Amino acid sequence: MGEGSYKWLPDVDLERCTGCGMCAEVCTPKSLKIVNSDFAVLVRADTCGSEGHCVESCPDDAIHMEWVEMTGEHTAGEWKTVMRL
Numbered sequence: 001m002g003e004g005s006y007k008w009l010p011d012v013d014l015e016r017c018t019g020c021g022m023c024a025e026v027c028t029p030k031s032l033k034i035v036n037s038d039f040a041v042l043v044r045a046d047t048c049g050s051e052g053h054c055v056e057s058c059p060d061d062a063i064h065m066e067w068v069e070m071t072g073e074h075t076a077g078e079w080k081t082v083m084r085l
Contacts, residue, residue: 005070008050012040016062023054023063 010023010032017039024032024040029047032040032054040063042048055063 006067007045007048007070008052008065009045009048009068010042010052010054010063011066012042013062013064014039016060017058018060018062020059022057022059026053026057028053 012023012032019034019036019038019040021034021040024030024034027048029044029049031042031044031048033043035041040054045068050065052065055065
């Protein structure tokens with residue numbers, strides 16, 4: 001991985017997310033976290049398995065998978081994440 005690497009990652013629509021926690025509950029690698037009981041945030045893009053369990057579990061249709069590019073080096077790279085405010 002490195003420049004030009006891509007991965008499917010969950011994109012949480014904060015206007016639709018109610019913070020119910022269903023996505024965080026089904027996320028086996030614990031890549032999603034509920035913040036202040038208000039909304040879900042992707043906290044560990046590197047551990048996300050891109051399986052989509054979070055999308056399927058969301059009763060508010062607030063999570064969709066996005067094809068996200070990695071920037072930087074493999075060992076110190078960052079995923080460009082999208083958050084809808």
